[in-house]
Amino acid sequence: MKLLRAALWLLLPVISRAEPISITVGTVSVITGLISYYGLHNYFWGSSRVEGTVNVTALQLDFEKNIFGQHLAKQVIIKAVPRFLSNENPKKPLALSLHGWTGTGKNYISQILVNNIYSEYMRKKCVRTIVATLHFPHASHIQEYKDQLQTLVRSSVSDCERSIFIFDEIDKMHPGLIDAIKPFLDYYDHIDGVSYRKAIFIFLSNAGGEKITELSLKFWRAGRDREEIKLSDVEKDVYLSAFNKKDSGYWHSSLIDKNLIDVFVPFFPMEFRHVKMCVKAELERRGHDADEEITIAIAKDMTYYPSGEKVYSVKGCKTVSTKLDLFL
Numbered sequence: 001m002k003l004l005r006a007a008l009w010l011l012l013p014v015i016s017r018a019e020p021i022s023i024t025v026g027t028v029s030v031i032t033g034l035i036s037y038y039g040l041h042n043y044f045w046g047s048s049r050v051e052g053t054v055n056v057t058a059l060q061l062d063f064e065k066n067i068f069g070q071h072l073a074k075q076v077i078i079k080a081v082p083r084f085l086s087n088e089n090p091k092k093p094l095a096l097s098l099h100g101w102t103g104t105g106k107n108y109i110s111q112i113l114v115n116n117i118y119s120e121y122m123r124k125k126c127v128r129t130i131v132a133t134l135h136f137p138h139a140s141h142i143q144e145y146k147d148q149l150q151t152l153v154r155s156s157v158s159d160c161e162r163s164i165f166i167f168d169e170i171d172k173m174h175p176g177l178i179d180a181i182k183p184f185l186d187y188y189d190h191i192d193g194v195s196y197r198k199a200i201f202i203f204l205s206n207a208g209g210e211k212i213t214e215l216s217l218k219f220w221r222a223g224r225d226r227e228e229i230k231l232s233d234v235e236k237d238v239y240l241s242a243f244n245k246k247d248s249g250y251w252h253s254s255l256i257d258k259n260l261i262d263v264f265v266p267f268f269p270m271e272f273r274h275v276k277m278c279v280k281a282e283l284e285r286r287g288h289d290a291d292e293e294i295t296i297a298i299a300k301d302m303t304y305y306p307s308g309e310k311v312y313s314v315k316g317c318k319t320v321s322t323k324l325d326l327f328l
């Protein structure tokens with residue numbers, strides 16, 4: 001990037017001597033446009049990745065190193081996303097539903113995923129995070145919000161066809177807003193001249209969290225490793241019950257029943273050993289020695305459930321960072 005900047009700065013005075021300012025600006029934007037188009041600016045960044053694609057090996061390594069206790073989520077995402085990204089002619093956008101207990105890594109894994117697909121520079125253009133309760137808090141403004149949301153999706157995809165939209169707390173989103181994004185998820189060739197088929201929609205929610213905990217407990221009580229839980233077990237025990245009982249709100253009936261969601265990604269509650277791993281990772285991130293004693297002390301300071309067996313962290317790994325502040 002430094003090299004690139006230097007090159008542009010060297011070019012600038014030469015061009016501006018000969019051309020009016022407007023042309024200079026145009027020239028520079030054409031140059032930067034070309035550079036980003038060919039993924040060349042990555043070259044200057046010292047990485048060989050191409051924007052909008054993913055290096056599966058690197059993604060796998062990143063997941064192994066950073067995401068704990070979520071064998072199915074890692075597996076499902078690694079299977080679905082690279083395949084979609086390498087498909088030049090998808091029939092519909094990819095819609096993923098990430099769901100499970102709080103603090104289990106839904107936002108974290110999404111962040112790692114987009115970081116593997118786009119550089120920081122391109123993320124500004126191609127990745128949008130929408131938090132319903134934050135961006136659209138007032139039910140009375142729903143019509144206005146609908147327009148805003150549709151404009152956001154349309155302009156982002158017009159700018160970057162492989163846009164990624166992360167909808168956080170989708171279970172708390174107003175039905176009107178769900179209806180507003182529904183057309184984008186469907187099998188349309190294009191809507192008003194824009195094709196949404198290369199976009200990725202990621203929905204995050206706590207829906208099904210209790211059922212996933214029940215399933216994990218069943219394995220835990222039988223003395224079986226949670227890694228033995230297969231996607232088909234989750235389908236049987238979680239999707240067919242929790243998701244069919246309409247307890248996951250309007251988005252459920254509206255997106256799931258219409259088969260607009262392509263992939264369900266379950267997140268398991270965090271056990272003590274996983275919380276320990278989170279503490280260790282956080283200590284290392286802050287440049288501290290991951291001392292076993294302090295790691296255990298911090299992990300023990302979290303609250304666990306169910307009340308008798310105390311297997312899973314109530315907040316997952318979510319409060320690890322603030323706990324650390326108190327200990328250090």
Ligand SMILES: Nc1ncnc2c1ncn2[C@@H]1O[C@H](COP(=O)(O)OP(=O)(O)OP(=O)(O)O)[C@@H](O)[C@H]1O
Nearest residue numbers: 066067068101102103104105106107108278317318
């Ligand atoms: N499975 C995990 N592996 C490693 N770290 C994790 C994991 N889950 C959570 N963490 C840590 O906890 C923090 C909070 O997790 P995150 O925000 O991803 O939770 P979430 O599943 O989105 O929860 P919520 O449902 O409350 O939004 C992360 O930034 C990360 O540091």
Ligand SMILES: *[C@@H]1O[C@H](CO)[C@@H](O)[C@H](O)[C@H]1NC(C)=O
Nearest residue numbers: 048049055056057058059061
């Ligand atoms: C993909 O990532 C791996 C691991 O980081 C790296 O060794 C490899 O060179 C990368 N491949 C490409 C094509 O960039």
Ligand SMILES: [Mg+2]
Nearest residue numbers: 106107168204
């Ligand atoms: Mg979250």
